[in-house]
Amino acid sequence: MRCKWAVIILCLLMLTGCWSRRELNELLIVLGVGIDWEDGEYLISFQVVNPSEISAQKKGGDRPPSTLFQGRGKTMFEAARSLTAEAPRKVYMGHLQLYVISEKLARKGIKEFIDNSFRDNELRMDFNIVVARGTKAENILKLYTPLEKLSSHSMKQSLETSQKNWAPTAAITLDETLNKLSNPGYELALTGIQIIGDPQIGESKHNVESFLPPSRFRYSGIAAFKEDKLIGWLDQQESKGYTDITDNLDSTSIEVACGEHKYMGIEVTSSDTKLKTKIQNGLPEVNVQVRVEANIVDRPCIDVDLMDPATMKHLEEETKKIVQSNMEATVAHAKQIKSDIIGFGNQVGKEHPAYWEQVKDEWNDETFPKTKVHYDIQVFIRKTGTTGNTTMK
Structure with a gap:
């Protein structure tokens, strides 16, 4: 019985409340x-x-x-x-x-x-x-x-x-x-x-x-x-390219020219980017693989037939060019200031650790600006809106 009471008292001593509490x-x-x-x-x-x-209970003063x-x-x-x-x-x-x-x-x-x-x-x-x-x-x-x-x-x-x-x-x-x-x-x-x-x-x-x-x-x-x-x-274009190439892009808008001062509105609904590296002739090469899904949200050019598969293929190709242009602008700027904000070096270190040990000390200033970048971009336009081609004259 005494042992039982001793255990209870010890447990109570451990439950002494919030010793470090502070009131709001x-x-x-x-x-x-x-x-x-x-x-x-x-x-x-x-x-x-x-x-x-x-406070919700008190009117602001x-x-x-x-x-x-x-x-x-x-x-x-x-x-x-x-x-x-x-x-x-x-x-x-x-x-x-x-x-x-x-x-x-x-x-x-x-x-x-x-x-x-x-x-x-x-x-x-x-x-x-x-x-x-x-x-x-x-x-x-x-x-x-x-x-x-x-x-x-x-x-x-x-x-x-x-x-x-x-x-x-x-x-x-x-x-x-x-x-x-x-x-x-x-x-x-x-x-x-x-x-x-x-x-x-x-x-x-x-x-x-x-x-x-x-x-x-x-x-x-x-x-x-x-x-x-x-x-x-x-700048804005380079910033878009940065979020895309670093796989931080969820959604954005892309404008594809379809006439004089007229642009088709393309909404990117998802973008998935993967980096693959290889060493060629002592220098790294990076392959940027991007898969983009998008919808058409604006169609000011009524002569563009959204029911024609050839039109959709053309819009996908034009969207691809813009996505790649944004990324190229980002990479060019990063190379110019000799700062690998994209993380190419980190990917090289993961896939080629022995090579990375040789170049890591001079990566930003010497190796990164010489790195070749290849782009493999796929764009799929899934939807054209609820009306397809507009019924307005």
């Missing part, structure tokens, strides 16, 4: 972080939730839905701790959704503060990282956005939606960033975000009181890195 009213819930470089120091901006302004707290320091840790001089609570990073890096800091290098983020045990690995293009990271987080009260959440949703439906954007998480910075044969690429209009107007609630906000964000281009430094930007 003791924390600042961080949704967005912006990192700038000013006067030789890190300027870190935390966008934190203002719970009383987003005059305060903004989120607040920005900032700190400076020679290290990220010092900058983060310095903001406690004005912040009433300790920051909590477990719900972080967006991490914005200024273009100035990205050109300087990002390994140091990315490493700092990785060491924080409260951080999850699924938040997105973007580069503030032509503006400070803090300006991005100060922006009032329509529909969504919390701008970081709005930007994260827009990034993920754009990647799935438009293509010139890539929703890269911390996990993927660390993977590309750590693995040889793969350089980092991050989506850029910019402000359209006057950033100062965007800081005011009046920004969302009109049908078209005078100041708004837009994802623009993909930032190409070498090692950990930003060295160039991909």
